[in-house]
Amino acid sequence: MNDNNSCTSVFLIGVGGQGILLASAILSQAAMLCGCDVKTNEVHGMAQRGGTVIAQVRYGKKVYSPLVTEGSARVLCSFEAAEALRAAHYLAPDGLAVVNQYQIIPVSVSSGMATYPEHVEELLKKQFPRLCYFDATQKAIEIGNPRTANVVLLGALSKGLELEESVWEEAIRKTVKPQFIEINLKAFAAGRATVQ
Amino acid sequence: MKELLSGNEAIARGAYEAGVRVAVGYPGTPSTEILENVQRYKDKIYCEWSPNEKVAFETAAGACLTGARSIVTMKHVGLNVAADPLMTLTYVGTEGGFVAIVADDPGMHSSQNEQDTRNYARFAKIPILEPSDSEEARDFLVTGLDISEKFKTPVILRTTTRVSHSRSLVELKERIEHVPQGFKKNPPQYVPIPAWARPMRQRVEKRLLALTEESSNSPLNRIEWGERQLGIIAVGIAYQYAKEIFPEASILKLGWCYPYPDKLIREFAAGVKRLLVVEELDDFVEEHVKALGIPCDGKNIVPNIGELSPLRLMEIRAKIEGTAIPEHKPIKDASLLPPRPPVLCPSCPHRSIFAALGRFDVVVTGDIGCYSLGVSAPLNRMDTILCMGGGISMAHGMKIAGETKRVVGIVGDSTFFHSGITGLLDIGYNKSAPVIIVADNRITAMTGHQDNPGSGKTLMGDSAYQASITDFAKACGIKRIFTIDPHNFNAMVALLKESFETPEPTVIIALSPCVVDDRSALRPALKIDPTICKHCKMCLKVGCPAIESMDNTIKINPLLCGGCKLCQQICKFGAIS
Structure with missing residues (x-):
C-alpha cells in the first residue's frame, strides 16, 4: 500500500549537527505557502548526541499520520553518503534519492568495532533507480559556508517535488535568520541546478 | 493565523491562551520543550524548572489552591517521583485549574522504560486526556483546565513522543485571563487528616461517577461513522494512523479515555459488526470494553510493546483480512552500515x-x-x-x-x-x-x-x-x-x-x-603528527568522535575537535599537539 493519493511524503536522514531540522522547516514552510496541510516529525533528545537524525515531512490536502509509511516517500534525502541505505526502505519504488557524498565516520568505525561500507556509490546506484549523488558539502564550501550543505541538498530534492518554484525563495526568507538569507538562496539554487 | 507547531509548542500556547499563571516542571524528553516555550510568555506566566518532579507537582498544587490556573510538566518516569502528591491532591482537589502534563515515550526513544501513564489516572481516579496532534494538544489543555475547575480534580494531559515532537497546524487564539481569588482557609477541604480524608474519599468516588457521564458527552470523544463492518476504538495518536490505514472504517476517537465513556462505547459497539481497540502500550481501554461484556480485538493483534505506526496498522489490517503481511524491513545492504548510537560529544x-x-x-x-x-x-x-x-x-x-x-x-x-x-x-x-x-x-x-x-x-x-x-x-x-x-x-x-x-x-x-x-570552553583543534604516531590506537579507546580512523590512518577532524587534550594526555609518544 502506498501513500494515499493526496499526500506527499519526504524522508530526511543524516547525523546530528548537519542541519536536517532547518531543511525540514524550510520544506514545511514551502508546503504551507502552497496552501497544504502539513505534518512533520523530528527526532530529539538522546539521539542527537552524534547519532542518526531523522526528519519526516508530509503534506497534502489533509494529512493524518505525521510518520511516513515505509515504501511511500516521494523523496529520500540523505545528508551523509551511507546513511541513505539505512532509510532506503522508506522510499517509494519510483521515488527520488538525493544523497550527499560526504562521509562521517562514526566512533564505532574508528574504534575498530565496525566497518564503513567500501563501495558506497555502487551500493547506492544498485539500490536507487533515480539517484542524485553529489558532494553537497563541497558545493557549500565553494559557495562560502560549509554549513549550508543542508540547503544545497534541499535545492536538489525540491526537483523531486511538485511545489511551485517560486515558493521556495519565500520559504527560505521566512525560515532562516536574516543574515543568512542570501547565502542560503545561493545554496538552494546550486542544489536545484544539480538535478536535471 | 495558523502556525506549524510541535505538540509541545502547542501546549505552551494553550497555557498562554487559557490564562495559566504558573507553569513548572523538570526537564525530560519528550516533555522538555513545553516549559521552554512557556518561557516566551513569561510576562504573563510565572515559569520555573523545579529541582525535581515532586517539588514541581507540589508547587503547582500550592499555586492552584490560590485559584491560579497551574500546569506541571514531566516525562512519564517523572510522575513516579511525583506520585506521592498526585495520590493525595486527588483527595484535596483543586481551585484554579490544575493539569499535569505527562509525556510518555513508547518505543523508548530517550527513556529507560515505557510505562503507560494512563494507569496512574485510574490509580488516582482522575481524568486523563490524550491529544492526537498539535491543535488538540492546545485545545485539550484548555479543556483540561476547565474540567479541573468544574470538578475540582487534578487532570492529566498525556502526550507521547510522536505527539510532543510532531508538528501540525494550529490556529492561534487570544489569551483569556483567569484572575486568582487568593487562598481561602478551609481545613476540612485542604487537610486530609483521617477525619477529613474519609469524606474526601467519598467525594472522589462521587466525582468519578460524574466524570464518567461527562466523558461520554465530551466533544473530546466522538464517533465517526463509516462502514459498519469494522469499528475501531482509537486512542490518542493511534487515531491518525487508523484514519490513514482504515479510511473506510467507523471510528470511535477517544481523546478522554478515563473515566471511561461507557455510554459512548456501548453505542459504538452496538453499531458495528466487529470491534477493534487500537491503543499504544497497555490494554487500558480494551480491558474495560471487555469488562463491559463487549467482545473485541485488541492486544491479540495490536502490539503492546513499542510504538504504533502506519506500518504497524497495515500489519494489523492484513491480520484481520487474512492477507499477506506487508514486508517493509530495512534493505539487506543496510546491514553493512556501521551503527551510530549516541555518543559523548567531542571535548565532553x-x-x-x-x-x-x-x-x-x-x-x-x-x-x-x-x-x-x-x-x-x-x-x-x-x-x-x-x-x-x-x-x-x-x-x-x-x-x-x-x-x-x-x-x-x-x-x-x-x-x-x-x-x-x-x-x-x-x-x-x-x-x-x-x-x-x-x-x-x-x-x-x-x-x-x-x-x-x-x-x-x-x-x-x-x-x-x-x-x-x-x-x-x-x-x-x-x-x-x-x-x-x-x-x-x-x-x-x-x-x-x-x-x-x-x-x-x-x-x-x-x-x-x-x-x-x-x-x-572550546580550545583550538589538536593534530596528530603522523611521523611520531605509532598506531598504538590508545587514543581511539576514549571513543572521541573527532578522532577518525579508517584504513590504518588516524587523524583528528578539525571541524569536530574542541581541544580538550584528553587524547594528548593519553598518547604515550607525544604525537598529539
Missing part, C-alpha cells in the same frame, strides 16, 4: 571521567544523563542504571551488602539536586564508603541545556544563587570532598587511586562546563 568533560575509571577494577553504579553514555564501547565504564539519583544510593547498597570491589556511584549536577542529596545523606548517616563522582557541567545537558539550581540562572532568565554541591556533601556528613577539572586526566586518575585506598566515603565533584552549552 564526562569522557575523561570514564577513561580514568577504565584504569581500575571497580563497580560503577550510574545514573540518568549524558554520562549514561559512559556505558557504551569503547569506554564500557558503567555497570548499572536505575533512575535519577539511583547511582548514589545503589553504590551505598552494594557497599553495605559487602561488595568486595570498590564501588563508584555517578550522578550529574542536575540529578544530584533532583534526588541524589538524600542518597548521600544516607551514606553519611549509615556510614558506607563508596566513591561518589558528581559529573558537574553546571547544566541539565541531555535534555538540551536547561538551567538547574547549580547553574546560577532561572528559566525566567534571572540570575540565581548557585547551589554548592560541596556544601551539600559537607552537610550530609562527608569529610573527603574534592573538586577537580576532569580534563586533567592524570590528576583525575591519581585522585581516584587515593580515594580507593581510603576506607571513607569520598565525593569527587568533576567540574567542567558542557562544551555544547558553553562554547567559550
Whole structure:
C-alpha cells in the first residue's frame, strides 16, 4: 500500500549537527505557502548526541499520520553518503534519492568495532533507480559556508517535488535568520541546478 | 493565523491562551520543550524548572489552591517521583485549574522504560486526556483546565513522543485571563487528616461517577461513522494512523479515555459488526470494553510493546483480512552500515571521567544523563542504571551488602539536586564508603541545556544563587570532598587511586562546563603528527568522535575537535599537539 493519493511524503536522514531540522522547516514552510496541510516529525533528545537524525515531512490536502509509511516517500534525502541505505526502505519504488557524498565516520568505525561500507556509490546506484549523488558539502564550501550543505541538498530534492518554484525563495526568507538569507538562496539554487 | 507547531509548542500556547499563571516542571524528553516555550510568555506566566518532579507537582498544587490556573510538566518516569502528591491532591482537589502534563515515550526513544501513564489516572481516579496532534494538544489543555475547575480534580494531559515532537497546524487564539481569588482557609477541604480524608474519599468516588457521564458527552470523544463492518476504538495518536490505514472504517476517537465513556462505547459497539481497540502500550481501554461484556480485538493483534505506526496498522489490517503481511524491513545492504548510537560529544568533560575509571577494577553504579553514555564501547565504564539519583544510593547498597570491589556511584549536577542529596545523606548517616563522582557541567545537558539550581540562572532568565554541591556533601556528613577539572586526566586518575585506598566515603565533584552549552570552553583543534604516531590506537579507546580512523590512518577532524587534550594526555609518544 502506498501513500494515499493526496499526500506527499519526504524522508530526511543524516547525523546530528548537519542541519536536517532547518531543511525540514524550510520544506514545511514551502508546503504551507502552497496552501497544504502539513505534518512533520523530528527526532530529539538522546539521539542527537552524534547519532542518526531523522526528519519526516508530509503534506497534502489533509494529512493524518505525521510518520511516513515505509515504501511511500516521494523523496529520500540523505545528508551523509551511507546513511541513505539505512532509510532506503522508506522510499517509494519510483521515488527520488538525493544523497550527499560526504562521509562521517562514526566512533564505532574508528574504534575498530565496525566497518564503513567500501563501495558506497555502487551500493547506492544498485539500490536507487533515480539517484542524485553529489558532494553537497563541497558545493557549500565553494559557495562560502560549509554549513549550508543542508540547503544545497534541499535545492536538489525540491526537483523531486511538485511545489511551485517560486515558493521556495519565500520559504527560505521566512525560515532562516536574516543574515543568512542570501547565502542560503545561493545554496538552494546550486542544489536545484544539480538535478536535471 | 495558523502556525506549524510541535505538540509541545502547542501546549505552551494553550497555557498562554487559557490564562495559566504558573507553569513548572523538570526537564525530560519528550516533555522538555513545553516549559521552554512557556518561557516566551513569561510576562504573563510565572515559569520555573523545579529541582525535581515532586517539588514541581507540589508547587503547582500550592499555586492552584490560590485559584491560579497551574500546569506541571514531566516525562512519564517523572510522575513516579511525583506520585506521592498526585495520590493525595486527588483527595484535596483543586481551585484554579490544575493539569499535569505527562509525556510518555513508547518505543523508548530517550527513556529507560515505557510505562503507560494512563494507569496512574485510574490509580488516582482522575481524568486523563490524550491529544492526537498539535491543535488538540492546545485545545485539550484548555479543556483540561476547565474540567479541573468544574470538578475540582487534578487532570492529566498525556502526550507521547510522536505527539510532543510532531508538528501540525494550529490556529492561534487570544489569551483569556483567569484572575486568582487568593487562598481561602478551609481545613476540612485542604487537610486530609483521617477525619477529613474519609469524606474526601467519598467525594472522589462521587466525582468519578460524574466524570464518567461527562466523558461520554465530551466533544473530546466522538464517533465517526463509516462502514459498519469494522469499528475501531482509537486512542490518542493511534487515531491518525487508523484514519490513514482504515479510511473506510467507523471510528470511535477517544481523546478522554478515563473515566471511561461507557455510554459512548456501548453505542459504538452496538453499531458495528466487529470491534477493534487500537491503543499504544497497555490494554487500558480494551480491558474495560471487555469488562463491559463487549467482545473485541485488541492486544491479540495490536502490539503492546513499542510504538504504533502506519506500518504497524497495515500489519494489523492484513491480520484481520487474512492477507499477506506487508514486508517493509530495512534493505539487506543496510546491514553493512556501521551503527551510530549516541555518543559523548567531542571535548565532553564526562569522557575523561570514564577513561580514568577504565584504569581500575571497580563497580560503577550510574545514573540518568549524558554520562549514561559512559556505558557504551569503547569506554564500557558503567555497570548499572536505575533512575535519577539511583547511582548514589545503589553504590551505598552494594557497599553495605559487602561488595568486595570498590564501588563508584555517578550522578550529574542536575540529578544530584533532583534526588541524589538524600542518597548521600544516607551514606553519611549509615556510614558506607563508596566513591561518589558528581559529573558537574553546571547544566541539565541531555535534555538540551536547561538551567538547574547549580547553574546560577532561572528559566525566567534571572540570575540565581548557585547551589554548592560541596556544601551539600559537607552537610550530609562527608569529610573527603574534592573538586577537580576532569580534563586533567592524570590528576583525575591519581585522585581516584587515593580515594580507593581510603576506607571513607569520598565525593569527587568533576567540574567542567558542557562544551555544547558553553562554547567559550572550546580550545583550538589538536593534530596528530603522523611521523611520531605509532598506531598504538590508545587514543581511539576514549571513543572521541573527532578522532577518525579508517584504513590504518588516524587523524583528528578539525571541524569536530574542541581541544580538550584528553587524547594528548593519553598518547604515550607525544604525537598529539
